[in-house]
Amino acid sequence: MSAARERVLATASKLFHREGIRAVGVDRIAAEAEVGKMTLYRHFATKDDLVVAVLETRDGPAQAALAAAMEHAGDDARARLLAPFAMLEPWFTSRGFRGCPFMNASLELHDPGHPARAVARRHKAATRDAFAAAARAVDGVGDPDALADQLALIFDGAIAQAQMRDPASVARAALAAATALTGPARPARER
Amino acid sequence: MSAARERVLATASKLFHREGIRAVGVDRIAAEAEVGKMTLYRHFATKDDLVVAVLETRDGPAQAALAAAMEHAGDDARARLLAPFAMLEPWFTSRGFRGCPFMNASLELHDPGHPARAVARRHKAATRDAFAAAARAVDGVGDPDALADQLALIFDGAIAQAQMRDPASVARAALAAATALTGPARPARER
DNA sequence: GCAACGCGATACAGATCTGTATCGTCGCGC
DNA sequence: GCGCGACGATACAGATCTGTATCGCGTTGC
Numbered sequence: 001m002s003a004a005r006e007r008v009l010a011t012a013s014k015l016f017h018r019e020g021i022r023a024v025g026v027d028r029i030a031a032e033a034e035v036g037k038m039t040l041y042r043h044f045a046t047k048d049d050l051v052v053a054v055l056e057t058r059d060g061p062a063q064a065a066l067a068a069a070m071e072h073a074g075d076d077a078r079a080r081l082l083a084p085f086a087m088l089e090p091w092f093t094s095r096g097f098r099g100c101p102f103m104n105a106s107l108e109l110h111d112p113g114h115p116a117r118a119v120a121r122r123h124k125a126a127t128r129d130a131f132a133a134a135a136r137a138v139d140g141v142g143d144p145d146a147l148a149d150q151l152a153l154i155f156d157g158a159i160a161q162a163q164m165r166d167p168a169s170v171a172r173a174a175l176a177a178a179t180a181l182t183g184p185a186r187p188a189r190e191r
Numbered sequence: 192m193s194a195a196r197e198r199v200l201a202t203a204s205k206l207f208h209r210e211g212i213r214a215v216g217v218d219r220i221a222a223e224a225e226v227g228k229m230t231l232y233r234h235f236a237t238k239d240d241l242v243v244a245v246l247e248t249r250d251g252p253a254q255a256a257l258a259a260a261m262e263h264a265g266d267d268a269r270a271r272l273l274a275p276f277a278m279l280e281p282w283f284t285s286r287g288f289r290g291c292p293f294m295n296a297s298l299e300l301h302d303p304g305h306p307a308r309a310v311a312r313r314h315k316a317a318t319r320d321a322f323a324a325a326a327r328a329v330d331g332v333g334d335p336d337a338l339a340d341q342l343a344l345i346f347d348g349a350i351a352q353a354q355m356r357d358p359a360s361v362a363r364a365a366l367a368a369a370t371a372l373t374g375p376a377r378p379a380r381e382r
Numbered sequence: 383g384c385a386a387c388g389c390g391a392t393a394c395a396g397a398t399c400t401g402t403a404t405c406g407t408c409g410c411g412c
Numbered sequence: 413g414c415g416c417g418a419c420g421a422t423a424c425a426g427a428t429c430t431g432t433a434t435c436g437c438g439t440t441g442c
Contacts, residue, residue, distance in 0.1 A: 025398070025399055025400080026399080026400065026401085027398090027399080027400090037401090037402095038402085038403085038404095041400095041401070041402080045401095046400080046401080047399095047400070047401090
């Protein structure tokens with residue numbers, strides 16, 4: 001609604017992701033958003049409220065990007081399920097890669113009761129459900145829900161490890177593991 | 192060597208893990224370690240130095256715990272390789288579970304050049320190598336190094352997700368994925 | 383018995399953080 | 413044309429953080 005509010009959200013989102021939540025103060029956010037500090041506090045009562053709002057605005061686009069990667073993979077259901085893993089390597093090696101904002105927030109805001117962590121939990125549940133829906137479309141998958149749990153696990157593991165090991169080899173390992181767990185292509189011929 | 196230094200290290204390790212690195216100040220560490228602030232700064236020139244020292248003292252015991260879990264699994268090489276994944280569920284559901292200190296530090300200390308992140312990288316490389324060594328002992332594993340990459344990925348993914356999803360089901364998914372990727376038991380009979 | 387050193391306690395400097403208070407101004411609706 | 417509300421700027425309060433400076437005590441080696 002408000003242009004100032006949008007500028008604050010976009011600036012905070014960028015700075016939080018690039019430098020961390022605790023490392024960026026509200027003064028800096030207001031200055032870089034070219035907004036008075038009181039304007040910021042009129043829209044977001046506390047910094048925690050701003051953090052929650054930032055994560056909530058990031059959830060939609062993040063899910064859309066996952067869906068777009070699957071959609072872009074074409075008609076084959078197995079290729080669609082594995083498409084997110086194929087895009088990990090270019091993502092990890094892209095400039096400014098900083099991991100998953102929801103995971104970062106959860107681990108940085110150490111208190112388990114922090115409201116931002118509830119947003120992260122919802123985001124992770126939605127991601128897992130997207131994998132489950134895609135897995136149900138693949139022939140020969142015995143337990144799509146169990147497979148979705150495993151793929152979501154690999155997905156987040158790759159994002160976490162990409163910041164502690166060689167990102168390209170982590171991405172390749174994730175794709176290999178996801179491919180192996182999904183099973184061979186077109187086993188329907190067997191039946 | 193110094194008793195005061197040991198108390199500082201132990202106290203910092205506990206507080207950093209429980210409440211986060213940035214959330215705990217040096218005044219609090221000195222007070223809870225029953226040590227003067229200047230004593231702390233005589234042993235560790237800066238807080239970053241203390242953080243690095245804490246992580247370095249945690250590396251040895253962490254590797255030892257992994258090795259002990261494998262050792263405790265008995266003689267079967269495949270069971271030894273999978274033993275770390277079998278212990279995830281009790282670990283995740285134990286009181287005070289706070290994830291992996293090295294991963295937490297890496298994501299909390301957002302700057303990629305922070306010296307603590309180098310310690311975390313070494314720790315993760317050592318963990319992967321432990322998986323690789325165990326994988327080489329298992330019959331029927333085609334590429335132990337590739338399998339080690341995948342298992343390390345799942346291990347860290349489980350630790351990360353355990354803080355954002357139901358820990359017990361995350362642990363079960365990790366064990367299932369690791370088991371599936373390692374392949375069937377005793378395929379040597381085939382050849 | 384004494385000198386030296388490690389240690390604890392405390393005060394301080396300087397920076398930074400969240401959140402509030404105040405004031406002037408601009409723009410839009412009525 | 414006018415009043416009201418949103419906005420920008422700035423100063424401030426109070427807390428907290430890292431790192432330094434200083435002083436006095438106790439223990440230990442010689």
